[in-house]
Amino acid sequence: MAILNINKLTKSFGGLTAVSNVTMELREGELVGLIGPNGAGKTTVFNLLSGLYVPSSGEILLNTGGKTIAVQGKNPHVICKSGIGRTFQNIRLFRDLTVMDNVRIAMHHNVKYGLLSGFLHLPSYRREEGRLKEESMELLELMDLGDKAGELAKNLPYGEQRHLEIARALATKPDLLLLDEPAAGMNPAETTQLTKLIQWIRERFRLTILLIEHDMSLVMRICERIYVLDHGMLIAEGTPEEIRANKRVIEAYLGEDVTDA
């Protein structure tokens, strides 16, 4: 069953059409790649899916929990609560807060106590804060950040900041996870580890994942299907083998070697 349907999605900025008439479908549990040269419009697609941009036209339908909701026109926090979580290409952690606070904030929309209990620290506050602490620690340990819970996010090394981005997105309890270049700036060893991690969290949290990545070997290795964007338009869709052999894709990358992966 499709968890996400994107129909004829278009986004223009003034004269520039960053995303043009894109139609995509993600089935439940899939790990799908979204690739394309710099400026192809990949991040713009993510911003449309997470509600940071409003589409110029087209629709985005999310099917979760037996319901279908139209994503376009909704506020980002509403979309997040409906089950789309994301990371940012240029890491956007809450830099001056602790690692644990970064994760706890992402859990906020599931917290079951009101303002009054927040002021007076009533029993519901104690109970829920206890749960938050436990769940966030558990998540951090899964992401190899257990011993960093008390550190400020900005003091983490780069690779761990990328891990924290993923941990924070997972804390929102998404059904669909959007990863925007999670391996950017990582060395080969870190990338290998990340590859395993992505596959593992998909199983562990029963996620559907849409992955933007420039590291072709990573994409080809773990994605079941791949969409290719160029100048805002979808130019190819298929399995890694099909994409590797696709002439239009090779042309779009113009010399960048997609075949060596």
Added chain:
Amino acid sequence: MVKGLKELLSLRKWFLLLFTFVIVQFLVQINVINDYLQATIATICINIILAVSLNLITGFTGQFSLGHAGFMSIGAYTCAIILLRVPSTGGFLAGLLSGAVLAALVGFLVGLPTLRLRGDYLAIATLGMSEIIRIIFLNLEITNGAAGLSGIPRFTNWFYLFVFMAGTILLISNFLRSSHGRACISVREDEIAAEAMGINATRYKVTAFTIGAFCAGIAGALYAGYFYFLKPSTFGFLKSIDILVIVVLGGMGSLSGSVLAAILLALISTFLQDFPDLRMVLYSLMLIIIMIFRPQGLMGSKELSLKMLTGLGRNLLPSRKGGE
């Protein structure tokens, strides 16, 4: 074990509070604290409430507001109008409560549309709001226009000042350590990331603004119940700036910083009473010097804690270093 220690520490907090209260009460009773000093204490308490609540809006939620004096004036006028008609403790408390609720209501209604604005725009919008409030009070009959209200009976005493000041600090610091408080802080850190992580940014900006306005209303009511006299010009632009100065000086995002700065500034200006000609010059000069050496404010975004004090003690007493 750790839990027991925590409880003990919070007991100590209550004890410290009670101790402060009793000491000052005693000194007032035996007339060691004269009228002038009492007025200074009242000003400090009122300014602490104002600064702590503005810090919630500006320091913790990141919304630059220049309208705090406007909310304060709503509390002050409401309480004064009720007190002039019902000069009793009941009247005072009813005035205080309705002043705070009214200020919160205005905060909510103004916040809803203006908090979509950012940075400088929000500052100008809140400034405009507080000027509109002032002009309304200037033209209403019930507030007696520019002449203002006088002969307001004094009901604010050390007990009320202390209870409302301590209450404001405790409740706001509790709030900031709750999930809702973290939501406010995440909006300051990165509004877009916060939204993408499920935080309703507008809701939490309006929440902080409304809570802040409520507290400012209380501060205004305490002011009205202490100083006998109100006029619109008391609550102008400069009053909002005064409060902002306390927040910035103490440290954006530090409640204890706001408390320290409110006390420090009151002491400085009391001391400067002896040099009436140079008062404002020296006051400004001191602000400039402090900001040059501590641009992040006295406390930065840290809180004063018992641990910090003992740490300071340890540094001052090198002989104990080996004893760890």
